[in-house]
Amino acid sequence: MTTTAPSLAAQATIPTRSPLSIILSVLAIAFLAAFAIIQIAPFILTVANSFKCDAAVENRPMAFIPRLETISCRDAEGRFILPDQQVDGLFFSPSLDGYRGILVNQLPRWAFNTLFLSVVVTVLRVIFNSMAGYALARLRFPGKRVIFFVVLGVLMIPGVVLLIPRFLLLKELGLLNTYHGYIITLASDAFGILLMKQFFESIPGEIEEAAMVDGASRVVIFWRIVLPMATPALTALTIFSFQGNWNNFMDALIILGGNTELYNLPLGLTVLRGSGQDVQYDLVLAGSVVTTLPMALIFFFFQRYFVEGISYTGLKG
């Protein structure tokens, strides 16, 4: 037995590990675990504190284990309760006052706006980007190269540079503070066009040629044959576009900033904060949870597509 042990180890696919490499592995795992805690703990604390009264958030932030009974942030006489009445060590009695507070605010309206704008912009982008991407990838017509370089160049324009002139332009066009102003501005984007173009170029052209021989027109081929094959790219594009618009702050600030009725959630959160130094943490944290929850659910259900989508963009390098 003892004599065969070394030869077995040598045959194993995993090479024998020196003490140094074991120490390195332990360090590596410790680094991973520490980083994972740093990435996740703030979210746990945010969710926990969104169920606390303002005073407790500011003075007893570490309690994260909820007790079963809920309490109100004001006592029978209408005075705010003290942090210690809500928190004991790492335990706290959840209160729904923060969530009631954001419901009284315009948050439901902002949530609707966010969903509506994200869905409409995403649908339009999927249609326009894939049409343009297909034209650039497959069709032959004069002017194509020029447009391709224009799209590439547009990719280089930093969004911040467009902040003011877009404001001016939409104001002149009478589109400032309207849903359609936001929608039209964002209905197509260079990144999406290039993503779709690249995908269409990666699928073999024989099927389309065969369909053409059968007399199908380019439009029919595009809708009936090419688009169904492009599901992976379309999924990635949908996720990017939806996420980007759900979280979009700067465009919403510039285009919709003048009318609180039209705000999306990120823009609305900055209103919930309250003015001046005194941040209303209970409202802000409850609003943050509500803003994040839909994206978190989408992420957990469609995680694979997020990762695949990221690798598409990585390929583009």
Added chain:
Amino acid sequence: MANSAALDLSSADKPKRSWPKFLQGETLVGWSFLTPSVIILFVFLILPLLMAFYFSFTNWSGTRPLDQPDAYQFVGFDNYQRWIIDGRRTDDFYRAVRNTLYYVLGVVPVQTVIALVLAVIVNQRWLRYKGFFRTAFYFPSITSSIVVSFIFLFLFSAGGPINTLLQVLNPSYQPIAWTGNNDGLIHLLLGGLGITRDTAGEWAQARILGLRAWDWIAGPSVALSTIMALAVWTTTGTLMVIYLSALQGIPSSVYEAAEVDGATGWAQFRYITLPLLKPTTFFVITLGLIGTFQVFDQIYVLQNDTTARTTTSVAYLVYTTAFRGTSPNLAEASAIAVVLFVIIFIATLLQRRFVGGDQAEY
């Protein structure tokens, strides 16, 4: 063009007789497929860019209606002169430049290195629960920059988790106002060594581009550093996923061959992994540069009146110049935006030169 090509083809082969008509159809279809996107890109991206250039040479403050004949005059380079050359706003501009440079130079290397290290570890054969780590690292980047900024505002608040944690670890720790502290990190470090603005010598008082030399080297303020930490925290996961997918694309036979040749783990990383990841690194740094140079949302949430001078980025300066303060001025804001455009452009070219993006497609 199209006609002559069509003639050649129609005379060549019999089955391609329908070619001329088809080619015309293709032009029609091509352009109609492109039209919606082309209109949107021209009207809402290219036209605004040209407008930014145009108005940067005028004195239009934004209040007078544009249809009035005397709404604005051309003033040449006056706006650039006032903000960038030697006018009365240069200190504001260069302070924003300093803040942005510290932000970029602090965030981009740190997030790139951490992302690479994490990806290499997660890619190890012996590691289990890869999916969990990938999810945990990526999660912060799914939510809005505004939400993340509020989470950090809460984490770093006076009685917030960071101060509480530090107090638990070190009972003598006095809670500090992270998001309200203007002291630069290098300034604090030198102060700890007994060197201050007044004892450092003549040079510290010298004015360079609107700022004292000491202010240039003071480092990012504590307040700006929390925003930098936020950026690293949010972006690292995405960059890790990009690195990870590139790592998974490297065939294991490459490493097996190296092992036969006796290459150690470090040698493999240094001479195989890193060179093969060069295009990915180029992409990750480009993403980082473009993102950090434009930092805006986080500043909007985390800045307050006290920390304005050490946290205002160039992008945020564009916004405040256009819409806030006592005398908003759209023309001057456009000039700053144009300069930022040029800065980002040069930065991308420089890094193409040094990191070497020649393998990259675009």
